[in-house]
Amino acid sequence: MENYLWELELILLESDVAHEVADQIVSSLREKLKNREFSSRTDIYSQVVSDLREELLELIPDGFDLLGSNKKPTVVMFVGPNGAGKTTTMAKLAKRAIDNGKSVVFAASDTFRAASIEQLEEHASRLGIRVIKHKYGADPAAVAYDAINSAKAKGIDFVFIDTAGRQETNRNLMEELRKIKRVANPDFIVYVDEAVAGNAIYTRLEQFKELGISGVVLTKMDLDVKGGGVITASGFGIPILYVGTGQGYDDISQFDKYEFVSQLLS
Ligand SMILES: Nc1nc2c(ncn2[C@@H]2O[C@H](COP(=O)(O)OP(=O)(O)OP(=O)(O)O)[C@@H](O)[C@H]2O)c(=O)[nH]1
Ligand SMILES: [Mg+2]
Structure with a gap:
């Protein structure tokens, strides 16, 4: 044995x-x-x-479709490491929401990385979504606050808050994320990471966990992955909601643990 x-x-x-x-x-x-x-x-x-x-x-916990939420607005904050796919995932989920007849506004709360606001605006203009933005270096929490107020005034269904992924010595990312959380009081905090990170997801998610993560999105499942990322992320008892399977807007699906386990053990 x-x-x-x-x-x-x-x-x-x-x-x-x-x-x-x-x-x-x-x-x-x-x-x-x-x-x-x-x-x-x-x-x-x-x-x-x-x-x-x-x-x-x-x-592996059961996932759920957060786009099924009927609270108006439903505020979703996207967090995760640098380059994991937060902004792309936000755009994909926004497309899904729009396809289901819902409306979305983006909060450009990554005021840190160069070109992050333009990247979000590019997605938004293709999808026909409004972006609430301030200048680079502005307080990300204030951007989120404005986006939520705008959504309330206009009867928008979802507010998606983009956040920065980079950690710098003179800038405490976790502190910043805690502040956005305090001000925006999100209904869901979604942790986005790339499946290709595999076992490294453990230490990363451990850092972000203190924020109170509602669910995980694992991106880049289309790249060569062995399943370790899914199992590692599940070790925290946090559900995996969606998986990203490419760079196109429709390359996202709800995570199905039965299908995943069957494929793994076949
Ligand atoms: N192949 C593949 N690429 C993806 C997927 N999701 C995101 N990407 C790519 O990953 C890169 C980074 O994506 P972003 O959405 O900018 O990542 P981010 O987490 O917002 O990055 P920062 O804002 O810099 O922290 C882009 O080139 C995306 O096209 C996926 O499911 N599959
Ligand atoms: Mg981004």
Whole structure:
């Protein structure tokens, strides 16, 4: 039995699952298998696979579609590391919302990175969405505040708040994000990371977790990924809501854990 579990731990690590989460899965599987009786080797193998399936389905929380929210406006704040795909994901979800007959306004609360406001405006003009913006270097929380007020005045369904991803020594990103949260009081805080980051998602998400993350979006699933990112992110008990599967606006889908686990174990 220990051999199987050891082999499984290696497979998880090779699939780029963070060791903290791999350990968690293997220990819990060991407990499940402890009291079982086996008559043959193949028996053990198939039991391990079926217990692993059950274990993964228990570990990975059920997702939900935040675009189903009927609160007006529903305020969603997007956070995550540099270059993970926050702005692109916001645009994709905005397109989805519009396709469902909803309206969206963007808050350009990344007032830090060069060209971030123009990038957001480019998406917005293609999608026919208004952007609430201030100047570069302005207070991101104030931008969010203005966007929410504008949405309230105009009866807009969703406010999507873009935020900066970069951390600089003289600027505390977490402090800034906490302030936006305090001022905007978002209904959802969405953590966006790239699936290709695999086990590295563990330390990154650990940093952002204190904000109170409602759900995760994993981008770049179209690139070569081994599934480790999904399992690692799930180790925090936070649901994965959507996966990004390309650079186009329609390259996003709701995450389906049953499909994911089936593919992983096939
Ligand atoms: N292949 C692929 N590329 C993606 C996906 N999502 C985003 N990208 C690309 O990733 C790059 C970074 O995306 P952004 O949306 O600018 O990322 P960001 O998190 O806003 O970046 P910063 O604002 O600089 O922190 C862009 O070139 C996107 O086109 C995806 O699902 N698949
Ligand atoms: Mg961005």
